[in-house]
Amino acid sequence: MLSHHPLFKWLIGYEIERKRNLLLAPSGPLKDFLSVPFPDVHSVFHEANILAVDFETTGLDAVQDKLLSVGFVEMSQQQIKLNTCYHQIINTKQKLKANNVVIHQITDQQQQKGQPLEVVVEALLKALAGKVMLVHYARIEREFLQQACLELYGVAPSFPIIDTLAIAKRRLDKKDVAYDPSELRLGALRKRYHLPQYFAHNALNDAIATAELLLAQTCHFSNKTRLKEFLL
Amino acid sequence: MDTDLAEISAFVQTIPPFDQLPPVLLGKVVHAISICYLQQDEPLPPANCAVNPLFIIRKGALNYRDSLDELLGKYGEGDLCTVFCQTPLSSEIAVHTEEDTLLYSIDYQELELLVADYPAVLNFFIHSAEQRLNNKMSQINEDAIIASSLLNTSISQFYHSPVETIDQHCTIQDAAIKMTERKFSCLVIVNNHAQGDTSSPQPIGIVTDKDLRQRCIAKGLDFKQPVSTIMTKNMLTIKHNSSAYDALMLMTAKRIHHLPVMKKNRLHAMVTITDLMNNESQNAVNLTHIIRKAKNIDELVETSLLLPKLQIRMAKLGTTADHVGKSISAITMAFTIRLIELAEQKLGQAPVPYAWLAAGSQARQEQFAHSDQDNALIIADNMKPEDDQWFEQLARFVCDGLAKCGFIYCPGDIMATNPKWRQPQKKWHEYFSQWVETPSPKALLNSSVFFDLTTVHGDITLLEQVRERLLNKTQGNTLFLAHLxxxxxxxxxxxxxxxxxxxxxxxxxxxxxxxxxxxxxxxxxxxxxxxxxxxxxxxxxxxxxxxxxxxxxxxxxxxxxxxxxxxxxxxxxxxxxxxxxxxxxxxxxxxxxxxxxxxxxxxxxxxxxxxxxxxxxxxxxx
Missing domain, CATH: 1.20.120 (Four Helix Bundle (Hemerythrin (Met), subunit A))
Incomplete structure (x- = not known):
């Protein structure tokens, strides 16, 4: 997608993109979301309002595969606020593939008790309004959220994202030493920062795990560092 | 909303006092957490934190220092930091991260509201070290109430057999005489002629001291009446294979102090509430009885093997350390006394009065099994130089005997076998004067052992006189006390x-x-x-x-x-x-x-x- 090309973003910026999409969006959750300005990319990073997000999906293809669960937690002033945490399983209205269940550990039964996609996406958009989205490996969350918005509201918005994997990759690339891609996994990076090991992998735990990783990755940056330094 | 914070909950719920919270409340507490991350050597609390945060260390470490920068403590994973919970903040403690640290913080005011119904949890934070310790000890002392420990013990360990009985036709006076003679507080009334079977008289009732008082004397009843007129009929009994706990419960519930024990429908034994309450010390007392009757060292050695077992048993019964220390010390004393008696049998009468002294933990009554022996001899001043031979032999006999019984020789040679610690009273006066008046490191080491001194056997006035003069010297002697x-x-x-x-x-x-x-x-x-x-x-x-x-x-x-x-x-x-x-x-x-x-x-x-x-x-x- 052209709109996600770095050059495009650099030229136009999130705010212009947001205003353009605001005109296209039908009234409802997406319009509400887009009507709140994104954080200023020149603002101080440590003060930014961030929403750490994680999705569990049936696969990697945003068009064919389904969103299974969403977890998120807010982070402001460098503190992860557990009273803002959210975790919800989505009823995809279709049977799950056995080989996938092993990974996400969500059973058909749990799924059937889940909420419809639009309820969960609405909750996510509401929490995300005016914030930067934080994920580990941005492609999944970005593409699945855009696809969901496209299906539900007919518009695929773009939004500012911080990606802990990209931050780690940039660090390793700078060192100019060969590294194994597995070093970029969430668990491996947490271990490198001596963060505790999490065993239960659900969307909320991984969102919290990602937020903690960001705190560890960025705590040594100065108070003057701008938000744009970390945006994708 | 399904908010699954199981992982964080699992961590928090292992940390006292949060382990006392029910799951629902724990969930609320966990939701009140903010997570923050600090680099090494940063001060706490971090900016933008709650006014009075309570911290739980999730990963990393903190150090506390006082205003003079002296290290007060270090805390790691799972430890709490309560320094900032109270207003005004203590300015005396500075907290820094020792490593990069992941912290969970909870606004203490919010926590107070959440756990308001669990004062024990809040007390954990607001109470001082002293108060917490006091709570802990009162709880332990309550637990030490023997009920719980008696559960695993059979009443056979406590009851007396055979039971003192009296025929139903005997008079109340006969019963009182028998009780006085035998030193029993109760008798079981039996029907000796029921089936003409005298080997197993049928119990028909029980009479106690209290019955004599209440049903006879207070009522002005003639004591020539048959004892059966004041007995309690329908007496409660317990089977011989019951637990001591059952017996205690039955007696407590029915407010009785004596319980006949039946075996195959026959009166077999009697258990009293005092037997159960004193069970641990009873064992120690029994052991001292056996020691007193020992005929030679070999028998003493055999008995000494029971000592560790007694200590295990007492610990398991939830006895206090004080009680164990006193019991073991009493037993050591019994061993020593018996050895001295055996020595006197062998050596003949002591030429002059003397006292065998125990020092250190035995004197303090704080001895545990397998302690080393610390002892000394104080001898009357009229001893002649040649008398020392007798005392040396005594010392040798007793110290060797104690060693055989498992009380190892004192590594510092503080034993009566050492001529230095086998001296007439005047020499002891001298020793103490020296230690108090010209304190030196060596003197102080001695004094700490010898200031804890007790007479095990012999003339107690010998030591008392020394102690009296000593206490007069030490009281208010600031130089000596400062050195000590x-x-x-x-x-x-x-x-x-x-x-x-x-x-x-x-x-x-x-x-x-x-x-x-x-x-x-x-x-x-x-x-x-x-x-x-x-x-x-x-x-x-x-x-x-x-x-x-x-x-x-x-x-x-x-x-x-x-x-x-x-x-x-x-x-x-x-x-x-x-x-x-x-x-x-x-x-x-x-x-x-x-x-x-x-x-x-x-x-x-x-x-x-x-x-x-x-x-x-x-x-x-x-």
Whole structure:
């Protein structure tokens, strides 16, 4: 997608993109979301309002595969606020593939008790309004959220994202030493920062795990560092 | 909303006092958490935090320092930081991260509201170390109520057989005479002629001291009446294979003190409530009986093998360390006395009066199984030089005998076999004058052993006279007391625990906690100093502390705190030694932090704090 090309973003910026999409969006959750300005990319990073997000999906293809669960937690002033945490399983209205269940550990039964996609996406958009989205490996969350918005509201918005994997990759690339891609996994990076090991992998735990990783990755940056330094 | 924070909940719920919360409330507490991350060497609290945050260390470590930058403690994963919970904040403690640290913080005011219904949880944060320790000890003492421990014990361990009985046709006076003669507080009334079977008289009732008082004397009943007129019919009984706990419960419920025990429908034995209540000491008493009757050293040695078993049993029954110490000391005393008697049989009468003295832990009545022996002889001043031969033989016989019974020879040679500690009374007066008037390090080491002295056998006035003169000298003798204090303060409690290590003053980590030198001995030393400065003659540490409480040396509150700390440390030592004894290992005083529960660590830290506070005030007193 052209709109996600770095050059495009650099030229136009999130705010212009947001205003353009605001005109296209039908009234409802997406319009509400887009009507709140994104954080200023020149603002101080440590003060930014961030929403750490994680999705569990049936696969990697945003068009064919389904969103299974969403977890998120807010982070402001460098503190992860557990009273803002959210975790919800989505009823995809279709049977799950056995080989996938092993990974996400969500059973058909749990799924059937889940909420419809639009309820969960609405909750996510509401929490995300005016914030930067934080994920580990941005492609999944970005593409699945855009696809969901496209299906539900007919518009695929773009939004500012911080990606802990990209931050780690940039660090390793700078060192100019060969590294194994597995070093970029969430668990491996947490271990490198001596963060505790999490065993239960659900969307909320991984969102919290990602937020903690960001705190560890960025705590040594100065108070003057701008938000744009970390945006994708 | 399904908010699955199971992972964080699982971590928090293992940390006292959160372990006391029900799951729903724990969930609410977890939701109140903010997570923050600090680099190494950053001060706490971080900016933008709650006004009064409580911190839980999730990963990393904190260090506390006082205003003089002296290390107060280090804290690691799972430890709480309560320094900032209260307003006004303590300005005396500075907290910094020792490593990069992931912290959970909770606004303390919010926590207070959440757990308002669980005062025990809040008390954990607001109470001082002293209060927490006191709570812990009162709880332990309650638990020590024997009910729980009697569960696993059969009543056969407690009952007396055969039972004292009396025929139903005997008079009330006969019954009273029999009870007086046999020293029994109750008799079972039997029907001897029912089936003409005299070997198993049928019990038909019971009469107690109380019945004589209430049903006979108070009513003006003729004591020539048959005893059956005042007996309790339909008496309750218990089967011989019941547990001691069942017996105690039955007696408590029915408010009775005597319970006949039946075996195959026949009267078999009697158990009384006192038997059950005194069961542990009863064992110690029994053991001293056996010792007293021993005919030779071999029999004593055999009996001594029971000593570790007794200590295990007492520890398991939830007895206090004080009680164990007193029982074991009493038994050691019995061994010593019996050995002296055997020696006297062999050597003949002593040429002049003397007293056999026990020093150190035995004198303080704080001895545990397998302690080493510390003893001495004080002999009447009219002894002639050639008399010493008799005393030397006595000393040799007794010390060798004690060694055979498992009380190893004193490594410092503080034994009556050493001529230096086998002296006439005037020499002892001299010794003590020297120690008090010209204190030297060596003198002080001696004095600490010999200031805890008791007469085991012989003429008690010999020691009392020495002690009296000594206490007159020590009382208010600031120079001597200052020296003694300085010596005693060499044993400092550690700062606490850091991960699986014991953290000591200079920030070093030690692998084991030495309960004796890091906790018990400092309290014993303090109690001795207080006693000497106040002229208190008691030797037992708890008694010393009780007797000096409220004196210029020690406030009542501080005395109570020290006793709590001492009892808690003693309890840990007793449990530790019981475990060692049970696997046939030599009991020692070394605890591995890994084996100390989180809660016990908290209480230990509290005990250390109590000791440190009083050591510091002792230090500043001179």
């Amino acid at each position: 204090s300085k010596n005693a303060l060499m044993h400092r409690p550690p700062l606490g625990f850091f991960r699986d290590f014991v953290l000591v003053k200079n920030g070093e980590n030690k692998k084991v906690l030495d309960l004796k030198h890091n906790g018990i001995a400092p309290i014993v030393d303090l109690a001795r100093i207080y006693a000497l400065s106040e002229g208190v003659s008691a030797t037992n540490t708890i008694e010393r502390l009780q007797q000096v409480a409220g004196s210029p040396s020690l406030t009542k509150a501080s005395a109570a705190n020290l006793i709590d700390a001492y009892e808690f440390l003693g309890l840990l030592r007793m449990e530790h030694q019981a475990k060692k004894l049970q696997i046939n290992e030599q009991p020692d005083n070394y605890l591995v932090p890994k084996h100390i529960s989180k809660l016990e660590r908290e209480h230990l830290k509290d005990a250390f704090k109590v000791i440190k506070t009083l050591q510091d005030s002792r230090q500043s007193a001179y």
